[in-house]
Amino acid sequence: KNEVEQSPQNLTAQEGEFITINCSYSVGISALHWLQQHPGGGIVSLFMLSSGKKKHGRLIATINIQEKHSSLHITASHPRDSAVYICAVRPNFGNEKLTFGTGTRLTIIP
Amino acid sequence: DAGVTQSPTHLIKTRGQHVTLRCSPISGHKSVSWYQQVLGQGPQFIFQYYEKEERGRGNFPDRFSARQFPNYSSELNVNALLLGDSALYLCASSLGAGGYEQYFGPGTRLTVT
Numbered sequence: 063k064n065e066v067e068q069s070p071q072n073l074t075a076q077e078g079e080f081i082t083i084n085c086s087y088s089v090g091i092s093a094l095h096w097l098q099q100h101p102g103g104g105i106v107s108l109f110m111l112s113s114g115k116k117k118h119g120r121l122i123a124t125i126n127i128q129e130k131h132s133s134l135h136i137t138a139s140h141p142r143d144s145a146v147y148i149c150a151v152r153p154n155f156g157n158e159k160l161t162f163g164t165g166t167r168l169t170i171i172p
Numbered sequence: 173d174a175g176v177t178q179s180p181t182h183l184i185k186t187r188g189q190h191v192t193l194r195c196s197p198i199s200g201h202k203s204v205s206w207y208q209q210v211l212g213q214g215p216q217f218i219f220q221y222y223e224k225e226e227r228g229r230g231n232f233p234d235r236f237s238a239r240q241f242p243n244y245s246s247e248l249n250v251n252a253l254l255l256g257d258s259a260l261y262l263c264a265s266s267l268g269a270g271g272y273e274q275y276f277g278p279g280t281r282l283t284v285t
Contacts, residue, residue: 103278104277104278105279163214
């Protein structure tokens, strides 16, 4: 079993829909990252969370440490949000090794 | 301020050859991590360097090595290339060795034929 599981693997939605991507992990962590990867490969860090909730524009990330679960929400989705969204966790010891999920491919149709 | 830069952007090598990939961190960042992303999969951790010392190593063979220079830039070297080494190699920099957000470069796409 992978240490980091994401669902769904693929998601297609209409422009304007509310999007939820889920991440579950099985190890103790010091932080969880949500990353966005566009075709061509470049990765952009969206959020780093260790508790609670963070919001940036139309993006919201939440984490429940007890349940080892995080969600990424996109409100009023737009075709430019189409990308692969990756969850990554940093274990509870002092280096930056990140363990990544396999990603959720999001496609927003105009 | 410039972000993380990597060179080259694309590279084609043949089996058995050697490759060197380069990464320059964000100014002021002292830690560099390397990741391999095979097509269709999430990135896999290869190395972390902080203050020129190796701080972590992933499950990769000894053909993979890296180093960090006094200016905190880093090189990833891969010897005796195999077809399975074809991947996107990502570099990420952070201020320190633990508890800091990582900033990713655009990656180097390596194709081994």
